[in-house]
Amino acid sequence: MFPACAVRLRALHILRAPRGGVLPPAGERRAAQKLFSSEKVIHKDRSLPNSSWNSDLKLMFDQFMKKCEDGSWEHLPSYGSRSSQIVQYFKEVFLETKLRKDEQMLSQARLFTRSYEDGLGFEYVMFHNEQEKRTVCFCQGGPYLQGPPGFLHGGSIATIIDETASMTAIIAGGIVMTVNLNINYKRPIPLCSVVVINCQVDKIEGRKLFISCDVRSIDEKTLYSDATSLFIKLDPNKSLT
């Protein structure tokens, strides 16, 4: 385990310990609290190449960055002003005051798909085409996403489909949530291979956004999965809980 990670885990263990029985020494508890309370989350754009990306992922990234030059496609950073504004709005309008005040918990929160060390989980980048209401995601699923030996877990495939469909729906409709996701798994996806997830808005009816997706090999010869999903635009006058 990385040393920084071990220190954080130990600190978490200390902070949780009183529920279990023996209280750790006060000095240790203060140090553990300080680690989390003073921690600044350092945001980095995880949608840019890192050393774990294989040649296929780098190739697709370069190809689509070129397509961005004429403005028809837009690279979606994993962290940026648009998403942080939406997240801020979501927290203010939909998160209960009780949860919002739990700064310790919120400071530890991470987007599920971005919570792995480089190369171990989801390595992905998305591009959006506004005119076609379409988003593509190139994803290399790492070794911690294994289901059947050598292949991706179906839940991890559902996750990256949901993530791409969510971005497509958020761009088209604002703050939405998935209420339905149907997936046909047609071929298993080899671990560490690169797939392309292609999502488009099929229809918008009031608060409902219908999004369809397929997951293919980058040469497009293999159709791994296809999916349909329904998103509902959240009503700021209704509580989520």
Ligand SMILES: CCCCC/C=C\C/C=C\C/C=C\C/C=C\CCCC(=O)SCCNC(=O)CCNC(=O)[C@H](O)C(C)(C)COP(=O)(O)OP(=O)(O)OC[C@H]1O[C@@H](n2cnc3c(N)ncnc32)[C@H](O)[C@@H]1OP(=O)(O)O
């Ligand atoms: C998820 C995005 C978060 C917000 C954005 C924040 C930041 C964005 C920036 C960066 C993030 C990047 C990517 C996004 C990251 C992750 C996304 C992952 C996606 C998720 O991980 S998301 C979690 C799982 N998701 C849920 O946890 C939803 C639980 N759910 C509910 O909380 C309620 O469901 C709610 C509030 C959504 C709606 O509730 P409500 O009360 O406002 O609306 P109501 O029930 O009236 O439904 C209105 C009309 O939809 C029809 N309808 C409803 N459900 C249906 C179904 N299943 N099938 C067919 N039709 C359905 C009704 O029949 C009615 O139809 P009609 O009007 O015709 O009668």
